[in-house]
Every structure is written in C-alpha cells, then in structure tokens.
Amino acid sequence: MKENIRLSFQGIWQHKMRSFLTMLGIIIGIASIITIVSTIKGTNEQIKQNLIGAGNNAVVVSVFQNDYQMEFEWTQVPEGIKPVTEVMRNYLSHMDGAADASLFTSRNYTEGVYYKNTAFNGGIYGIDSHYMDIYGYEVIYGRGFTADDYSRCSKNVILDQKAASSIFSGGNPLGQVLEIKGEPYTVIGVVSMRSDFQPVIESMQDYYMYAQTNGGNLFITNAAWSVIYKYDEPYSVAIQAKSTDDMAKVSQKAGEVLTANLIPRELQEGQQISYKGRNLMEDAQQLQQITNSTSQQLIWIASISLLVGGIGVMNIMLVSVTERTREIGLKKAIGARRSRILGQFLTEASVLTTIGGLLGVGGGIVMAKLISSFMGIPTAVSMPAIIAATAFSMIIGLVFGLLPAVKASKLNPIEALRRE
Secondary structure, eight states: OHHHHHHHHHHHHHTHHHHHHHHHHHHHHHHHHHHHHHHHHHHHHHHHHHHHSSSOOEEEEEEEETTEEOOTTTSOOOTTOOOOOHHHHHHHHTSTTEEEEEEEEEESSOOSEEETTEEOOSEEEEEOTTHHHHTTEEEEEEOOOOHHHHHTTOOEEEEEHHHHHHHHTTSOOTTOEEEETTEEEEEEEEEEESSOOOOOOOSHHHHHHHHHTTTOEEEEETTSHHHHSOTTOOOEEEEEESSGGGHHHHHHHHHHHHHHHHSOHHHHHHSOEEEEEOOHHHHHHHHHHHHHHHHHHHHHHHHHHHHHHHHHHHHHHHHHHHHTHHHHHHHHHTTOOHHHHHHHHHHHHHHHHHHHHHHHHHHHHHHHHHHHHHHOOOOOOOHHHHHHHHHHHHHHHHHHTHHHHHHHHTOOHHHHHHOO
C-alpha cells in the first residue's frame, strides 16, 4: 500500500497541470458543499440565539389555562394553587440539564408608575436573588438587592438602562423616588445585560410585543410584590439550562414537576390549568427545518459537480492506462498479479480525489469566512461535514477509478509489451 501511494504521488507530480485540472471538479464540488453546510449551520445557530434572547439559555415556566398563559393582571387567581417554595426552587435548579432557577412575578405592561408627572410605560418584575444572574444582568452603578431588602420587604427598585433613560432623561436616578401603585419606591441601582441583544422583529406581532416593553424594566423584590399586587399570585419560574439543547427537556420536566406538586387534580382536569414553558427550541427547529430543506437542495445541486469531477477522474485514468500499457505489461511479465495492478490504479485514483477533496475543504472554509466577512451572514465550520466530504472524495476515486483499474489489470502482458 505504501508503495502504491508513493507511486501515485509520483505520477501526480509528473503531470501537475493535468492532475490539477482533473481534480478541479472535485475541488469545486467539495468547496461548494462545505460553504453551504457552514452557512446553514451558522444560520441555525443564529436562529437559536435570536429566539433564546441574550444567549442565557433561560426558559420560563408559568401557569397556563389550556394553551394560554394566565395574565393575573386581568385574570382571577384560581383557588388551591400552592406557592412555589424555596425548597422547590432548589430542586428545580438541580434537575438534569438545569444550572439554576429563579422565582419571579411580572407585568409586561405597567400602569400607575410615575416619577413626578412622568408616567412609565414598560415592564415590572418581582424577583428573587437568583434572577439577575440567570439573565446576565450586572450593576452599572448603585447596588443590587441585599438579603436585608428581601427580609424587610424594602420598598427599593432597580432600573435597567432603558427605564433609567426613559424616566430620568439622562439624569442621575439614584435616590430618586418612583410612585408604583401609590407606593413610594426608592431607586437604588441601574443594571444592564452583559451582552447587548436586540430582538429580530419579523412580524407585526413581534413589533407589538417588543414595543410594549420598549420603555425598559423595573425590578423590585418578590417579597415586596404583594404590597402593590395580588398577594397570592403564583410565581413563574425561570430555569437556566446548561445548554440550548437542554432547554426543551428542562422546560418540560419543570412543568410536569410543578403541575404535579402544586396544582390540585380537580384544577388540572376541570379548568385545564397547568405549569408550562414555551418551547423555544421547537420554534427554532421549525425555522431550521426550512433552512435545512433549502440546504439539502443546494447540496444536491453542488453534488452534480462531484459527478462531473468523477467522470473527469475516470477519463484521465483511462488515458493513464493507455499511456502506461508497456509498464503494465512489464510488471505482469515479471509476475505481478491482477490484484496488484488493480490496487495500484485504484490507489492512484483515490489519492487524486482525496487531494482534491482536501483542497476543496480548504477552499470551502475560506469561502465561508469571506461570505461571513463581506455579507454579514453567520457561518460555522462543521467538522463532521469536513470528515464526510474528505471520505466522500476518496470514495469517488474508488468508484470512478474502478473501470480503468479493471481494464489495466486485464491487459494481456504479451500484447501490452508489443504496443509502442
């Protein structure tokens, strides 16, 4: 085998231009496939990131009636739902695939929040001590909530940057007092997400949902939530998965655990009330299926060039057999078996296409990087695709080199030696 490989490289080097032109179809085909796969993989990762938000792998599990999340600002709290305890939160944070969990309540659209004569139009959240870490918030100035704020139900509030800008117009909000449902809350800090994420808005519904909270968010402790809102309001649970692929599993498991332990059977069956999480990964997968089906069509089109390249390899190997007829006859005359001649030409065809495949992989990676740089399209190089492309190029050499190799192995040594 080593001798066959050495002879293959020697033959390719002796006919450098011819060998390169023969490999060109393989190079173009493999480069096209690598570029397509890299682009689609990058797009799929971006779809995941867009739906997840800031890339924090957080999924929210809330109380649903049938398929609709219950909005307790407008809906009466069903009787009999048990509160989510710290023990339950701790259990959820240690589930398989979960990294942390947080208990919170929220209003996506607030009324009755004022600073002097300025009304605030955004979201308000009653959070525990884990919420900021799960969603990647960090304090820009001021301070966060302390254990004392929770134990005393302190009337303190934290603002995100949007809320601080919309309410105070660039002024210093620290120490200022907001009126929330008639209760005074003192601003103690301003926070911002560690990564600045902007949602992708593709429909009027996306625009409407984004516009509702475009004024920013306010945060108070969940202990102080009942001062201004319903005291018996069930918590929602934000669970941070260890990876994006764990989100669906964690969401489903948490919903099942919370429903089984906190909602009486008669509510589950009679009013169809349960804890559920919106499966963002399903939404991502639906979009990814569209891109994947498109990529498969493009890959089939690119594979045509591999077929053309394979035919080119077969053609040049037939020419090589004709050129080396006397060499083949001499080898057979001194005792070379058919299998040795067959192996030599198959090896040469495989080496030729494998080199073309490797050059195609390199070209595909470069093309993917150029597309990403100049067109802003995300790309992600796929190692399985590289391995598969290289193996496939070798198989092309074996398949399309088989006919010339068989022809060479069947040559009659006497007739081969007579040819000029």
